[in-house]
Amino acid sequence: MPRFARLFEAAADTLNAYYQAIAEGNIDALMAMWIDEEFASFIHAGGGHWHGVDDIRAGLVGLIDTKTLPTSIEPLDVRVYDSLGTVVYAVVEAHRAIDPLAAPSMVYTSYVLVHERGEWRIAHIHASPMPDETASQFAAKFRHGQGALH
Template sequence: MPRFARLFEAAAETLNAYYAALAERNIEALMELWVDEDFVSCICEDGRHLHGLERIRAGFAKQIDEQPSTIEPLDIRVYDSLATVVYAVAEAHRSDAGEKMVFTTYVMVQDRGEWRIAHLHASEMRDEAAGEFTDKLRKGRGVLH
């Protein structure tokens, strides 16, 4: 059993490395976190669909250049199996333009013994949902209560 506990801790390390790479504006570190396959995809919070590593790299490079941001995970739900981990995360995205609340789903797969991102889907929360979410956090209740 300890082997599995360590296995899924490594997936969390990949998620933390993603947040750090964005905060540091390090496109190389960010791209190292993606599985090296043609099927990778990213749906950005603004609705853009990026398929393949080159389009994902170009999309994140543009985002980092135009509007660097930091991400604070506020609520994380984890669904795991032996070869796949899915994180459903409510996040606060902060940049010079302000702050917005975003729901993001990260699908990670094992690739040569390491966890890599295979798909990312981000959706900006509507104001009403963001308000309800932050109210529940302030009251110390989980978002599913």
């Protein structure tokens, strides 16, 4: 079992590298984490729906060019579902924009990572904006130390 524990920790490293590449606005680092297949897909919280790595790259470049890509993503609540070759992360995230004083956007994001050629790669991301009422309830629970799902 210890081997599998390290295996899934490596998947978390890929997710952390994704967050770091977002913070840097580094399109090459972002794209290096995707599976090299045309079935890769990304549903962006802003409404973009991209299929295949070329379409995903173009969508992300568009977000960088229009300065609508978050400057940081903070995972607030992470749920992990794993099997031998696939890991799914269900994450509540705070997306921060360029203005550091602006309130972050609260987003639900699911990441599907697959183990390919010895590395964990992103196969799918689905992000949805959190409704304002839910975001307020979520923030209140965190302020009171109850965590996300208590």
